[in-house]
Amino acid sequence: MNRNTDYETFARDIYQELLAQDGLTVEVLHNQVIQGKAAKHQIDVFWEFDFAGVNHKVAIECKNYSNNVSIGKVRDFKSVIEDIGNTNGIIVTTKGFQSGAIEFAEHYGIQLIILREPLESDWEGEIRYLDTTxxxxxxxxxxxxxxxxxxxxxxxxxxxxxxxxxxxxxxxxxxxxxxxxxxxxxxxxxxxxxxxxxxxxxxxxxxxxxxxxxxxxxxxxxxxxxxxxxxxxxxxxxxxKHVFDRQLFTKALVHDIRAGKIKFIKK
Known part of the structure; x- marks a missing residue:
């Protein structure tokens, strides 16, 4: 596998766990080809389920970038989910998003997520070390x-x-x-x-x-x-005396840009 494929499977595994935490037993799929109205589309991470007679679909675009995701990438993804129809779109990346991309995604209801392993700087304002005597x-x-x-x-x-x-x-x-x-x-x-x-x-x-x-x-x-x-x-x-380092037991950081919330996923 290459680093982009590794990141896609990492995203799939994290969202599989998040859904399980919410009590959903839906299978999260990797690298799916979904037929849209005009064309077929390759989706990095995808799941769907029926609830109360309504079909729900979620498509995730993974951007394993060293730079912030641009507004152009968000526009492209918007076109994809609109062609598929009735689909909630999420873009996950390791770095961040340009300000224009954030404004565009918020206007069209696309969720932007920073998803990666936690860094030292992520623990600022958080309890990382737990000392027990x-x-x-x-x-x-x-x-x-x-x-x-x-x-x-x-x-x-x-x-x-x-x-x-x-x-x-x-x-x-x-x-x-x-x-x-x-x-x-x-x-x-x-x-x-x-x-x-x-x-x-x-x-x-x-x-x-x-x-x-x-x-x-x-x-x-x-x-x-x-x-x-x-x-x-x-x-x-x-x-x-024991020192518990939360970073050693944390496999992912999930930062919801729109909500401003950060969640640490345990290993």
Whole structure:
């Protein structure tokens, strides 16, 4: 393919996407020969569809120029779409249009579009770079201690010295519950750890969770009363910065001359 053919297929692909964004499933065609009233015409990009019993046709003339399109080119295209009849005309180019061409096209309802890949200058007044900083705070438990209610323990196990007996608690943090004297669940270790994320010190410390009527199930002694749970933890902090350049993810600029609107088409 040559550069002009490449530009024509580029225009076809962009308009296919624009129509899809508007909810139309029309196929946009490249390099079509259309029969007019007096002659056949080669059209760079073309599509048509019926809506509410009315036929709509669109013809696009592609001008991959390094200079502004002249009024003569617009006149020539006007003759083509008038011969085809009932056709909306669009001229797309990479550079721009002469002032006379703009006035002529506006008078006859021909749409003029600058269509190309975006340049550095196109981002003036637009948000191009998006800087994102993400700071993640992480917390890890380094030690867990359950303080027994020794008065209660001595009253209920008078023959056992709680300082020398081996009392163990086993389970996953979301399964190890603190309950009341009736066995109703108050909280579990996972919930306690999650609560730390609201109070933790950046340097790390020990946090105390007191219970006036809390019990825990042990492996050997059943439910025993506790005074508190102590969680010692460490924290870490990581920060990452990302710069998102919209130009790297933009494949086309569509500048409607008459409306003065610019649209960036994502890749």
């Amino acid at each position: 993400i700071e993640v705070h992480d917390l890890s438990i380094t030690n867990t201690f359950v303080k027994l209610d020794l008065v209660w323990f001595k009253e209920n196990f008078p023959d056992i010295d709680p300082k020398s007996v081996d009392i163990s608690f086993t389970g996953l943090n979301n399964e190890m519950y603190i309950v009341d004297e009736l066995g109703n669940k108050l909280t579990n270790f996972l919930e306690l750890e999650n609560n730390l994320r609201e109070v933790f010190d950046s340097e790390g410390c020990t946090h105390f969770f007191p219970f006036s009527n809390g019990y825990m199930n042990t492996n050997d002694y059943g439910a025993i009363k506790i005074e508190r749970v102590e969680l010692t933890y460490e924290t870490s902090k990581t920060r990452s």
